[in-house]
Amino acid sequence: MIHVVIGTKAQLIKMAPLLAYFKRHGMPYHYISTGQHKATIDEILANFDLRAPDTLLYNGPDITSIKQMAVWGAKLLWRTFWHSREVFPGDRTKSIVLVHGDTFSTLLGALMGKFAGLKVGHVESGLRSFNWFHPFPEEITRLLTFKLSDYFFCPGEWAVNNLVKEKGHKINTINNTLYESLQAALSVIERITDVEIPLHTYAVVTLHRYENVYKVEALSRIVNLIEQIATSCPLLFILHKPTEINLKKFGFYQRLVDNSRIELRPRYDYFRFIKLLHGAHFVVSDGGSNQEECYYLGKPVILLRQSTERKEGIGKNCVLSCYDPQVIDEFLNHVDDYRYTFKPQTESPCQIIAGQCLQFATKINDDKV
Incomplete structure (x- = not known):
């Protein structure tokens, strides 16, 4: 068994x-x-x-x-x-x-x-x-x-x-x-019609890691960086439950709600999330899975992390920010240079x-x- x-x-x-x-x-x-x-x-x-x-x-x-x-x-x-x-x-x-x-x-x-x-x-x-x-x-x-x-x-x-x-x-x-999860999702996303896809260019944000959301100083830094990124591109911020809880606990939630460049959304099932991700101009994340998905999709992604345990996309479509605003600005100013064509796997x-x-x-x- x-x-x-x-x-x-x-x-x-x-x-x-x-x-x-x-x-x-x-x-x-x-x-x-x-x-x-x-x-x-x-x-x-x-x-x-x-x-x-x-x-x-x-x-x-x-x-x-x-x-x-x-x-x-x-x-x-x-x-x-x-x-x-x-x-x-x-x-x-x-x-x-x-x-x-x-x-x-x-x-x-x-x-x-x-x-x-x-x-x-x-x-x-x-x-x-x-x-x-x-x-x-x-x-x-x-x-x-x-x-x-x-x-x-x-x-x-x-x-x-x-x-x-x-x-x-x-x-x-x-x-x-x-990789196989993503292929299953890509095979059906055209038939998914109950996800609101913005008509304008947008980026997807998804953050959940302990080092980013569980301490007020760390979460304040994250919110500042998200606001910086939003000046470049409208954002869809997909809220993990711990992230939402701590945004409210530390008093940042309403600040994001009031930002016209940021739209907060609840979590989706996998196939609907991939439909959103597939249509995004770029992705902002601290998740290893998102790093891998963006690598397979050839989608530019900026990681709000100090380090990553994964190799996928580094030096190609993925930038490790180390929370440096200048690194983030460099990514935003040259985001199209980070598009990548992943070779299909057998x-x-x-x-x-x-x-x-x-x-x-x-x-x-x-x-x-």
């Missing part, structure tokens, strides 16, 4: 094409949701024609604070420790637990798999910024997950090389599974991962005989 632990919207988007591959090829899988995020999850499942979670570990409000994460995580680990057979049903001699990325759900899933005595496979493994505090806590989460993993699915040789000191099987999936990361899962299940079974 292939157990897949997913907790956030971003994880589901990136794992959805893999679950769809399992479904198409009749490969049994058990989808475990940690319940970390709920907003738009049902819509994303509908986007990819996937079933609801087989096991839901938590059914309360979205987990958006460090304090909430600590309590929620402890409860999930306690439940898994005492009820591992319920969480991970089936023949354990042929089972693997897949976790994804660098969220708290990633680490929880890996810990739960280890508690249950199962092998752990880490999808999107090997990413490193080599700075413990940028991004925080994602870099620390990755390092801990590496130590718990037996199989590392890496989106490129550079990611494989980052794991040279880790024990286990390293597999190069060539690209990120997000390799399927999902096919590589699925094939390896079958081989691993056979090897695990043979090892236990």
Whole structure:
């Protein structure tokens, strides 16, 4: 059995094409949701024609604070420790637990798999910024997950090389599974008619990282930079829930509402978001997924970050701002120079991962005989 632990919207988007591959090829899988995020999850499942979670570990409000994460995580680990057979049903001699990325759900899933005595496979493994505090806590989460993993699915040789000191099987999936998520979205966006696309030129803004939104000084800097960018191009600011909460908490929300160059919008499901992104002149983000999407689309993107753990687009369509207003101005003044043509890929990361899962299940079974 292939157990897949997913907790956030971003994880589901990136794992959805893999679950769809399992479904198409009749490969049994058990989808475990940690319940970390709920907003738009049902819509994303509908986007990819996937079933609801087989096991839901938590059914309360979205987990958006460090304090909430600590309590929620402890409860999930306690439940898994005492009820591992319920969480991970089936023949354990042929089972693997897949976790994804660098969220708290990633680490929880890996810990739960280890508690249950199962092998752990880490999808999107090997990413490193080599700075413990940028991004925080994602870099620390990755390092801990590496130590718990037996199989590392890496989106490129550079990611494989980052794991040279880790024990286990390293597999190069060539690209990120997000490439296949994006292709699925692009195949249908022309038929999506219920998203309001501005008639004028616009850019999309999406920000959510801890280092940008959870402290008043950091969020004040972000708001100042967004206002700077808005003087160059009208903005559609897609609000993650923690971002919206903290904009209101620290008194910046109304300031953005009153800016005629900035339109605040709620989050969308994946396919509708990609329709907006596809039509944007450029993108402003602090998200790794957005960096990857823009690379595959050849879309100019400015990252409001100090560092990035990803290689996609750097030196081509992607500029790391380091929060420097002059770097941002340079990007805005030459934005068309950052358009990039990405060569379509024939390799399927999902096919590589699925094939390896079958081989691993056979090897695990043979090892236990």
